[in-house]
Amino acid sequence: MAQGLDAIDRRILGELQADASQSLDTIAEKVGSSKTPVWNRIRKMREAGVIGPQTVIVDAEKLGFDACFFVLVRTSEHEADWQAAFLRALKARPEVMEAHRLAGEIDYILKVRVKNARAYDAFYQALISEVKIFNVTALLSMEEIKFTTALPL
Amino acid sequence: MAQGLDAIDRRILGELQADASQSLDTIAEKVGSSKTPVWNRIRKMREAGVIGPQTVIVDAEKLGFDACFFVLVRTSEHEADWQAAFLRALKARPEVMEAHRLAGEIDYILKVRVKNARAYDAFYQALISEVKIFNVTALLSMEEIKFTTALPL
DNA sequence: GTCGGTTTTGGAACATTGTTCCGATTCTGG
DNA sequence: CCAGAATCGGAACAATGTTCCAAAACCGAC
Numbered sequence: 389m390a391q392g393l394d395a396i397d398r399r400i401l402g403e404l405q406a407d408a409s410q411s412l413d414t415i416a417e418k419v420g421s422s423k424t425p426v427w428n429r430i431r432k433m434r435e436a437g438v439i440g441p442q443t444v445i446v447d448a449e450k451l452g453f454d455a456c457f458f459v460l461v462r463t464s465e466h467e468a469d470w471q472a473a474f475l476r477a478l479k480a481r482p483e484v485m486e487a488h489r490l491a492g493e494i495d496y497i498l499k500v501r502v503k504n505a506r507a508y509d510a511f512y513q514a515l516i517s518e519v520k521i522f523n524v525t526a527l528l529s530m531e532e533i534k535f536t537t538a539l540p541l
Numbered sequence: 542m543a544q545g546l547d548a549i550d551r552r553i554l555g556e557l558q559a560d561a562s563q564s565l566d567t568i569a570e571k572v573g574s575s576k577t578p579v580w581n582r583i584r585k586m587r588e589a590g591v592i593g594p595q596t597v598i599v600d601a602e603k604l605g606f607d608a609c610f611f612v613l614v615r616t617s618e619h620e621a622d623w624q625a626a627f628l629r630a631l632k633a634r635p636e637v638m639e640a641h642r643l644a645g646e647i648d649y650i651l652k653v654r655v656k657n658a659r660a661y662d663a664f665y666q667a668l669i670s671e672v673k674i675f676n677v678t679a680l681l682s683m684e685e686i687k688f689t690t691a692l693p694l
Numbered sequence: 695g696t697c698g699g700t701t702t703t704g705g706a707a708c709a710t711t712g713t714t715c716c717g718a719t720t721c722t723g724g
Numbered sequence: 725c726c727a728g729a730a731t732c733g734g735a736a737c738a739a740t741g742t743t744c745c746a747a748a749a750c751c752g753a754c
Binding site for chain 2: 393401404405406407408409436437438439440441442443444445446447448450451453456458475478479482483484485486487488489490491492494496497501527528529530531532533534535536537538539540541
């Protein structure tokens with residue numbers, strides 16, 4: 389029973405990704421089933437962790453978050469405790485929307501949303517004062533061309 | 542009336558970002574108000590476009606999307622029609638989760654989610670066959686350290 | 695194929711929540 | 725301090741989420 393998703397599960401996921409405010413009846417009709425089965429499938433996928441948190445996408449610019457940076461980080465330190473401190477710092481900072489550890493020359497990439505360039509500098513200064521970083525390159529986004537959380541199923 | 546958000550609006554936004562499945566009563570209690578005002582505020586923020594789509598975050602790896610790349614794109618073409626074609630291609634491809642136009646050396650950054658490296662190559666080949674690109678660097682994510690859609694309010 | 699057991703389904707019943715309405719209250723500008 | 729407008733809070737209603745259970749579909753063993 390672990391987590392074999394069939395075609396109907398995937399279609400339900402697709403509908404939820406597209407619009408999580410749809411009623412069960414609506415989804416049931418779209419996937420050609422009925423209320424209860426759809427609800428049970430959703431519950432199981434939630435328990436299995438396939439379906440995570442339910443959120444609302446808010447318009448960053450309308451809230452005054454006009455600046456978005458992608459930050460490429462290189463470090464000289466690769467010890468476990470340094471890494472732990474770095475991760476802790478990233479998770480604690482709400483401006484950091486996304487953080488990945490990379491393969492290759494560059495060690496980490498961050499996506500950072502702030503109100504303006506000065507706010508980014510404040511973030512940057514705070515970060516390098518917390519952990520030692522070898523090299524940082526910031527890429528400034530001029531325009532968000534596309535953004536989606538929906539995986540292609 | 543345009544879109545002046547007060548403290549309560551922001552707290553409502555925060556609650557919705559954290560968990561959009563909460564009931565109006567729950568949110569109302571948390572922000573120290575009652576059902577109807579909360580509902581009206583949410584409706585207005587929706588109409589103003591502050592609140593966008595309501596979705597569900599699904600676990601990419603549990604669905605077999607094991608590879609995530611950040612793609613740095615440089616181009617020699619900067620004409621309007623080339624850009625239009627490029628944007629169209631990006632928006633049409635569901636693997637492209639995110640795309641930004643940048644300031645500086647690098648012209649675009651993409652976040653691409655695929656099932657494996659071969660799928661990324663297929664995407665890459667398809668893209669460069671559609672539009673002319675000067676230089677591409679792909680950064681492979683080894684680990685998603687952090688991911689959130691919640692803006693810091 | 696057929697039988698027994700397990701899982702899934704779909705409809706009905708119930709509980710909770712979303713949505714609307716309206717009188718009372720608070721806020722705002724003069 | 726007053727009048728007008730906007731907001732609020734509770735009640736009533738409609739819609740939705742959640743549970744329950746019997747019937748149907750599925751599956752493996754024989």
